[in-house]
Amino acid sequence: MKSTNQDDKFQIMADNAPVMIWIAGTDKLCYYFNKPWLNFTGRTLDQEYGNGWTEGLHPDDMKMCLDVYLTAFEKREAFRMQYRLKRRDGEYRWILDTGNPWFDGEEKFAGYAGSCIDISEMVESKRLLEKANQELLEFNYRLSHDLIAPIKTVRGLLELSSLSIKEEDWITLSQCHEKIASPIQKLETLIQSILELAKADYQDQNPQILDLSMILEDIKESHSQSLLTNHIQFITELEAKMVTTFLFRFKEILYNLISNSVKFYDSKKEKRWIKIATKYDIRNNLVITVSDNGVGFDAEYQERIFQMFFRAHSQQLLGNGLGLYLVKKHVEKIGGSIKVLSSREDTVFQIIIPNLSI
C-alpha cells in the first residue's frame, strides 16, 4: 500500500467523503470547506470563506439557521439543523447539517466542524407521506359519516313507520315502505365506489394501444337505457382515434365523466346532448373534451369539484362526491391532467393524456 502522511490522508478523506464538510474557528467564521461542498454550491473557497457561505442560504431559513448556529456556538454545544442551500444549478436543496465543537490537544476550544448531506428526497417523501396521511384521515372521517347517514335515514323511516301504525295512518306507512329502497341503494352505490377507489390505488397493468371509438361505444352501451329514456344524444367527434395508455384507468376516467353527463341532464332542455371530442396536441398527447348541456354547476365550485366527497348538487341520490375525485386520481396516475373549461351553459371537461410508448 502506498504510504501517505497524516495531512495527505486527511485531504483524501475530506475531498472524497460523500459528505460536505466545513470547519469554523473560534470567531464563528468558516475557514474551510471540502471539495464536495464547493462542488455542490459551485463557488470558490474565497467566496464561501467567513460568512460568505450564508449567501447560498434560502432567505426563509437564514434567521433560523444563524440562530441555531450562534446559540450552539455560545454554549459550545453540538447542533443539528435542516435548511435549504442553493445548489450550483440554482435549485435550493434541503441540507441536514450536523456540527460539533472541537478542542485542540490542550483541550482548548478551537471552533466547530460540521458535515452536511442532501436530504431533499427524504424531505419530499415525508411531505408526500404527510399529505397522503392527512387525506386518509379526512377520507375516513367523511366516509364514516357518509356510511352512517343512509342507515340513520332507514332508522328514521322505521320510527315513522311505528308512528304511522300507532296513528293508523296507512298512507304514510306505505310511503315509508316505498322510500326505504333509496337509502339502501345509496349505501350500495357508495360501497361500490369505495371498492373502485381501492382498485384505483393498485390497478397497474402495462400500457396498451387503445381504440377510442371501441371504448366509447362500450361506455355508450352501458348507459344506453338512460340515454334513451331521457332523450340524450350521444355525439362523438374523434379526430384522434388511438392512444397508448392504461386501459383500466383510461376507461374509468371516461366512464365517470360520461356517467355524470348522463346523470345531470337538464330536464328543462328539449335537446339534450353529450359530446366527446378527441385530438392530438403538438406533443402528441391525447386531448379529450367531454361536454354536455346538462345542469352544470356554479363556477365558484370549479376548484373544489375534484375534492373528495364534494357534491355540487343537492340531489344526493345522484352522487356521493367520489366520482370526480376518482377521475382525478386516475388522470394523475397516468401522468395526465384535467380541468374544467366551462361549468355553466355547457359543462366542458378537458383531459390531456400522454401517449406512452410500449
Next chain:
Amino acid sequence: MNPQNLKSILIVDDEEIEFFIAKRILESTKRFSSIYNAVNGKEALQLFKNYEESCKIYPNQFPPSLILLDINMPAMNGFEFLEAYQSLLTTQDIYPSPTVIMFTSSDEENDKEKAMRFPFVKDYLIKPLSPEKVNKLVQKIE
C-alpha cells in the same frame, strides 16, 4: 292550543327523505303551523338575505320560529350557514330571529362543540328523529 302559538319550522336538509320523516313526525305533535324545506345552507341564507321579500312571499311561514339545520350538505354546509347567518345578524335586522337546532347524523363531539358555540344554536339533535326526541324539543322551545 291557540293557533297564534303555532310555530313554523324551516328544515335545512338536502335529503328529501329526511325532510319527509321530520315533517311527518313534527306534524304529529300538532304544535306547528308550517313545516318547510331549504335544500342547503345557501338556499336558507337567501331567504334571510331577502328578509322583507320572504315575509311577503311566505306570509304564514316566514320568518320561521325554528330552524332545524343539517350539517353535511352540498353547496353550503351547516357550519358555513351558521357563520354566514351570524354575520348577517350583525349587519341586518332580523326580527324575530329564529332559534337554530342542529339536526344531523354526526355524533362527533367536535361538531357538537363547534355548533353550540353559536349563541343562537340551542340544541343538537342526532338523527334519526323520533316522537320522543320531538316531544323533548317541543318542551324545550315552548
